[in-house]
Amino acid sequence: MLRNVLYKQIEARAPWGLEMQARNRAMLYLVASGQARLELEGREPIVLEPKHVAFLPRGAAHVLRDSKTSVPSAVCDGTRSRPTSTTRRIGGRGARTSIVAAFLELDRAPPPLLGRPPEVVVFSGDASSSDPLAAATIALVLAELEKPRPASVLVLQRLADVLVVQAMRILAEQPACQARQQQGLVALSDPPIHDALSLMHAQVDHAWSVADLAARVGLSRSGFAARFTELVGEPPLQYLARWRVARAAELLRDTAEPVSTIAERVGYESTPSFNKAFKRWQGTSPGAYRRAGSLPT
Incomplete structure (x- = not known):
């Protein structure tokens, strides 16, 4: 199961609106x-019909409502929750809309090779769907919602x-x-840059310098720095700093090792310098990150 995926059922009756x-x-x-x-903001409204899915991979601010005249309520929920059969009910007494919402936590600073995805992608589970597997999953979700059975909460979570x-x-x-992935493939297919990335990934604890990597x-040194920045999207040591923090985040989530050991x-070389770097890239301290990850999901 994916880490920290939360789903919620929403039953809304017009007029209704949510502002995220x-x-x-x-x-x-x-x-x-x-x-x-x-x-x-800056886009034409998207009308979602039954079996339509809207995916916002970057967590962009948005409003979801039944009509442009409905006043949305600010959403103030947390980032984690345990699966629950409780359905969120909002709105008035008008037309009914049923929604399944899912949320997936993101790292604050993903590696640049992953690129910057669009704000929203919309797809459907109807007969015209270009993705039969997604359509089949949507059909299973709708069937489980229509006729709940024992353990429906867990089934819907999966x-x-x-x-x-x-x-x-x-x-x-x-x-x-695909364009950004192509750039990433170019970087990985360039032998010197591929080798440099492999060195940083395999020996994250090594005190790398640009000169060391270039050699x-x-x-x-200058040729390597320019080539790496052009193909990867940022300077070598900045990439290394983000990679170190990403690896540290995994260790904080998955182990009980002391922060000093993970650093x-x-x-x-020192816990204070690690704390500073971690907060810069993740937006919170290592201790707070670990405590948040230990909350029930």
């Missing part, structure tokens, strides 16, 4: 019945996991993402 601030998490909405209007993965697949096929891959494992 930008969050460091991907968001997905599946309209089970009724209709919803998704609004993002289906939400699968639907998020399928949304990511569809996202990866978008032209903007190891057979380039001059050493990812190449920091």
Whole structure:
């Protein structure tokens, strides 16, 4: 199961509206019945019909409501929750809309090779769907909602996991993402840059310098720095700093090792310097990050 995927059922009756601030998490909405209007700044509103899915991979601020005249309420929920059968009910006494929402926590600073995806991707589970696997998952979700059975909460949680993965697949096929992936492939197919990335990934605790890396891959210091920045999207030591923090975040989530030990494992000589770097890239301290990850999910 994906880490920290949360799903929630929403039963809304017109007039209704939800206003979501930008969050460091991907968001997905599946309209089970009724209709919803998704609004993002600078874009035309998107009308979501039954079996339509909207995936917001960057957690962009948005409004979801039944009509442009409905006043949205600010959403102030947390980032983690345990699966629950409680359905969120909002709105008045008018037309009904049923929605399944899913949320997936994101790292604050993903590696640049992953690129910057579009704000929203919309796909459907109807007969015209270009992705039969996604359509089949949507059909399973709707069937479980229509006739709940024992352990439906857990079944829906797993289906939400699968639907998020399928949304990511569809996202990866978008032209903007394919262009960025192509750039990443160019970087990985360039022997000196591939070798430098491999060195940093394999020996994250090593005190790398640009000169050291350049020497190891057979380039001059200036030539290597320029080539790496052009192909990867940022300077070598900035990439290394982000990679170290990403690795540290995994260790904080998955082990009980002291912060000082993790700092050493990812190449920091002192805990204060590690704390500073971690907060710069993740937006919180290592201790707070670990405590948040230990909350029930």
